[in-house]
Amino acid sequence: MSTTTAPLRSTDGLWFGKDLSQSEPIPETAIAQAVALMRTGRLHRYGEQGSGTPEPSLLEQEYAAYVGAKYCVAVSSCGAAMFLALKALGVQPGDKVLTSSFTLAPVPGAIAHAAASAVLVETLEDYTTDLADLERKAASSGARVFLLSHMRGHFTDLRAVRAICDRHGIALVEDCAHTMGARWDGQHTGTFGHVGCFSTQTYKHINAGEGGLLVTNDEDVAAQVILMSGCYMMYDQHLLRPSAEVFERWRYVMPNFSMRMSNLAAALLRPQIALLPERSVRWRKIYSDLAQAFANTPHLTLPVRDAREDFVPSSIQFSLDLSPAQIEHFLAECALRGLYIKWFGLRIPTAFTSHFGHWHYLPEQAPMPKSQSVLRQLLDLRTPLSLTADDCRLIGQIVHVAASAAAAHSVGT
Numbered sequence: 516m517s518t519t520t521a522p523l524r525s526t527d528g529l530w531f532g533k534d535l536s537q538s539e540p541i542p543e544t545a546i547a548q549a550v551a552l553m554r555t556g557r558l559h560r561y562g563e564q565g566s567g568t569p570e571p572s573l574l575e576q577e578y579a580a581y582v583g584a585k586y587c588v589a590v591s592s593c594g595a596a597m598f599l600a601l602k603a604l605g606v607q608p609g610d611k612v613l614t615s616s617f618t619l620a621p622v623p624g625a626i627a628h629a630a631a632s633a634v635l636v637e638t639l640e641d642y643t644t645d646l647a648d649l650e651r652k653a654a655s656s657g658a659r660v661f662l663l664s665h666m667r668g669h670f671t672d673l674r675a676v677r678a679i680c681d682r683h684g685i686a687l688v689e690d691c692a693h694t695m696g697a698r699w700d701g702q703h704t705g706t707f708g709h710v711g712c713f714s715t716q717t718y719k720h721i722n723a724g725e726g727g728l729l730v731t732n733d734e735d736v737a738a739q740v741i742l743m744s745g746c747y748m749m750y751d752q753h754l755l756r757p758s759a760e761v762f763e764r765w766r767y768v769m770p771n772f773s774m775r776m777s778n779l780a781a782a783l784l785r786p787q788i789a790l791l792p793e794r795s796v797r798w799r800k801i802y803s804d805l806a807q808a809f810a811n812t813p814h815l816t817l818p819v820r821d822a823r824e825d826f827v828p829s830s831i832q833f834s835l836d837l838s839p840a841q842i843e844h845f846l847a848e849c850a851l852r853g854l855y856i857k858w859f860g861l862r863i864p865t866a867f868t869s870h871f872g873h874w875h876y877l878p879e880q881a882p883m884p885k886s887q888s889v890l891r892q893l894l895d896l897r898t899p900l901s902l903t904a905d906d907c908r909l910i911g912q913i914v915h916v917a918a919s920a921a922a923a924h925s926v927g928t
């Protein structure tokens with residue numbers, strides 16, 4: 516006799532039950548390209564002789580053209596891209612690096628990897644960067660780099676950020692893990708600063724399981740990253756590469772960190788770039804269906820999106836003006852209806868949801884009252900492309916019922 520018990524269910528008949536972490540299948544063209552590559556056995560990132568142009572090099576050319584950047588380097592993850600960007604910009608052990616307080620662990624992780632010290636910048640109620648805090652810390656911290664995370668696809672005014680950075684001689688690195696295909700004021704994210712870093716991990720906009728893309732217009736950054744990512748001096752296999760003189764400046768001094776993207780990952784990604792515009796339209800439709808379904812939910816607010824944001828939302832965030840105990844109740848009420856929502860206010864780090872208070876390896880930070888209060892009420896939901904309009908309506912109903920129940924539950928702290 517089976518001993519497994521069915522999950523507890525609400526008796527009101529509302530049940531969602533879909534797996535929100537389910538990705539789109541890999542397109543058949545990409546599968547065919549990957550299989551053809553496997554038949555050749557040439558899976559290493561560079562071929563010594565007669566192997567033609569490696570897939571990552573072709574991907575780099577295609578992605579750089581897509582975003583409008585001069586150089587692109589394909590690497591093993593977005594975390595690797597951010598680490599390599601910091602190294603190429605000359606960040607030394609002990610240096611301060613400004614970064615967003617609302618982000619995911621790989622971002623402070625990249626700074627720690629470079630043995631630098633993260634200085635967090637406050638986050639506002641619409642989940643964007645507090646420009647006044649950025650200006651203050653740009654002036655006082657001594658940091659030479661700002662690693663800005665467009666976390667969950669929320670943009671800070673990028674021209675204003677760039678102006679602050681320029682005023683203080685700070686290089687801007689954009690973490691675009693959540694903004695592939697997205698534009699600010701008509702221009703692709705990742706091209707406003709010195710370096711843009713993208714992720715091609717499964718939950719992102721194109722999927723190779725793992726992978727990262729670094730874009731830049733700076734020839735010295737590009738050459739250093741090619742060398743550091745592990746080209747074994749075969750940089751002439753990069754279609755997009757700076758001149759031999761630029762490599763001559765760096766080839767004896769840059770270590771090899773072996774962080775290059777594999778041939779197989781690049782083969783899977785190349786056919787997916789063309790799908791980005793169509794995916795963007797579908798994600799925006801899901802976002803607007805959910806936003807409509809959340810309207811009139813008690814205590815719930817969605818951030819007001821700036822008209823200059825052309826965002827590609829693979830998730831949706833909202834704030835619940837409730838106490839932590841009530842939010843726990845809200846999450847439990849959703850779970851009773853087969854809907855699993857994430858909360859950035861969790862005390863214990865869980866799954867992909869992280870809070871800067873969880874990163875005990877960070878140096879001591881100035882008090883972060885705004886970020887604390889934003890994250891304490893911030894909820895997060897992945898929005899796979901398989902969500903239908905009916906799914907969105909049902910999610911809205913469940914969220915409404917759960918928020919009402921949570922509000923009535925208690926007035927705990």
Ligand SMILES: Cc1ncc(COP(=O)(O)O)c(C=O)c1O
Pocket residue numbers: 591592593594595618619621622664665666667690692693713714715716725726727
């Ligand atoms: C905001 C953010 N930045 C960076 C990354 C790092 O991406 P990767 O997993 O490719 O290292 C992630 C990963 O999910 C992320 O969510």
